[in-house]
Amino acid sequence: MNNAVIVVKDFRKSYGDVVAVDGISFDVKRGEIFGLLGPNGAGKTSTLESLEGLRAPDGGSLRVAGVDPSSDPRKLRNVIGVQLQTSGLPESITVDEAMRFFSAYHGVDPRMDLVERLGLEEKRSAQYHQLSTGQKRRLALALALAHEPTVLFLDEPTAGLDVATRVELHNMMREQREAGATILLATHDMAEAEELSDRIAILLRGKLVAMGSPMDITATGAGLTKVSVRTKTSSLATPGVEFPAVGQRSASDEYQIYFSTDIGPTIAAIIAYIEAQQDVLIDLRVERPSLEDRFLEITTAGEPK
Amino acid sequence: MTAFVNHFLFEFRTGIRDKQLLLMNYLFPLGVYLLLGFIFPQINPPFLETMIPAMVMFALIAATLLGMPDPLVSARESGIFRSYKINGIPAASILAIPALTTMLHLAVVATIITVSAALLFDARLPVNWGGFVLVFLASSFALAGLSLLIGVISSSTRMTVLWSQLIFLPSMLLGGVMMPTSILPQSVGRISLILPPAHAMNAFNALAMGGEALSNPWGGIVVLLFGGILAVGLAVYLFNWDRHNATQRGHPLLALLALTPYVASIFLLG
Structure with missing residues (x-):
């Protein structure tokens, strides 16, 4: 009906x-x-x-x-x-x-x-x-x-x-x-x-x-999931540290921010790295792309198909 | 019917609540009436003979030409008519109700002027009350129609001022309100018949005050009624729900057709 x-x-x-x-x-x-x-x-x-x-x-x-x-x-x-x-x-x-x-x-x-x-x-x-x-x-x-x-x-x-x-x-x-x-x-x-x-x-x-x-x-967007991590000694801020499936990275306040196409391997590698550095994980946040992110992606992409 | 009554009552209250309408419906005409009432008879004693119809006519011109068009333009520009359309309020009500409520306010003002002018200034009262009411109704209908038309065709409140003043100022000078039309040169007197107040003042004088007519007063009544019908018809036809509406039914200059009966009267009655 x-x-x-x-x-x-x-x-x-x-x-x-x-x-x-x-x-x-x-x-x-x-x-x-x-x-x-x-x-x-x-x-x-x-x-x-x-x-x-x-x-x-x-x-x-x-x-x-x-x-x-x-x-x-x-x-x-x-x-x-x-x-x-x-x-x-x-x-x-x-x-x-x-x-x-x-x-x-x-x-x-x-x-x-x-x-x-x-x-x-x-x-x-x-x-x-x-x-x-x-x-x-x-x-x-x-x-x-x-x-x-x-x-x-x-x-x-x-x-x-x-x-x-x-x-x-x-x-x-x-x-x-x-x-x-x-x-x-x-x-x-x-x-x-x-x-x-x-x-x-x-x-x-x-x-x-x-x-x-x-x-x-x-x-249906680019599929990048935002992973924000904060540690006690900021070991992640060391230049040259890279993790699997990370497309982009940035930093904000005391957080290192990674945009991952596959969060499983990314998070596992981040945690392993922190442990190896004898650092302590204080906060870890995983955020899927919001509608706003997707809206901006669509509306700034140019001509509609 | 309930909807019409509700709408009418709201519009009537607006005529007192809204400062601009209160000014045009009551304060301005009554203020001018009192001012002239205390000054004019000292300078020009015969003014008392026509004071009541002249001041009623002034109130009619002020409340209609200066008071009615602006709210129509503002309501259209601010999207009020769009909201009315969505809620099924007919265009005929949007136009008819402000005209009717203005006429009711004018009836109150005319009563105040008529009663107080006789008491305060010893002004001459009408000798034929039926004729007085008839001329009042015909002239308020004609002027309300023209005012609706001005509100409908004006693109902004600035334009309403321009259109309204084109009728208001000549009406004050040549329409027999401030001075009798009989003292005007004959050619100017004939041309003044293009103005509704000229017909109204002539009819007031002949049919209500027992004076002499400069032109056929019954012909004047017909011109006022026909002019009113034409103006209201054109206002309904040219009415636009909102300024973005691209489907306008006719060019605003079509509104000039509303002057046809008055132009014809120059040749038929002048």
Whole structure:
């Protein structure tokens, strides 16, 4: 059974001579958090805005919960919830008014419980311009969730938020996923994408250059694992000491850092060397490449294939 | 219906909460009214004969031409309309509700002026209240339509000032607000019919205050209503959800078509 809720097929979008999106295809399954990553100008916003019904595609097809966003905006508005990156609200509207206003246009009762849950209870009478950045983002999320949409589009949902609010918003996104909502998350925050996303697509110059789970994407990189070692007498800092499978090496503070293509032989040789030098191992850290490392590798590699 | 009521109530409150709108809807017109009320009758006693319609007309011009276009441009530029579109708020509501709430604020201001001018300055009251209300409604509709159109076609708030002043300043000088149109040279009087306030002041004078008409006042009412309908229609047609939207339906200069009834009136009524 095909349970894709968002279907993007050969989607193209241009602005004059500038090709913003050049024939990308992907789908997002029900109950999935799908991260859309890419540097500025990669085509993320054009893709999101076309899926939200704000722009018409120049080619290909788009479907959101079975609805064509450009030809059936009335139907679309009740199945999607959008947390825009920009304010999207009048400066003088109060939290209470905003919830009543948007709920009324969706034909649902105002969800004051969401206002409370997102920590805006004491700000219900405050005007939008009086809210902090974090409070504005929380309000935007509350409004996006008020009509219980099946698809959520979140554009940089936690940018500029403090740690506690960020954790709370992440928990809410997970809850929405558990409840069956499908989430398309556009973000520059690699840690957030890696932590929350079931799958990720990386866009570069309008083309889709990588797609898969965060684990899949990081595994398909150059494969260098970072091994950081600190010893009591710094015997590893001796020039000319080499270990098997080490591609690059550097030093930072009191750590010697090795980038290994095969950590088994590398670590075994390092430990044997330390023992032979009668040195004492204080700390040894092994870090697989992060999504951020992989993202930088992809986006700085030049033209997509 | 609930959505419309919610939207209307929010916009109405904004007309008082927002400092710029409060200034244009209430403080500026009422301030000028009080200032002129205390000074003008000393210099020019016949001013009291037309003080109420003139000051109501001034309030109409200020609140619509100077107050309405900027919030439309700002909302479009800051992405508020994009958010409205996503949430299914129709373009017709985005345009109609600010016009209606401004008309309601103006009704409050017109009431304050009418009641207080009679009490404070012994200004002449309208002799035909039905005519007074009719002219008020027709002229506020015409000016609100033009103001919506200015807000829709302006690329920035600077441009709204330019377009608004193109109507505001000549209206103040030639529209019969600061001085009667009857003292203008005949040719200038005819040309002034290109301005909605000229028709409105003539209609106020003839249909509400019991004065003499310089041109057919009922024709003026028709011009104002037709001009309002045309301006609102063009505003809806040219409305753009956001500045990046490349699919604009028509060139902004199409807005000049809204002046057609007024230009025609120069030849038909002048």
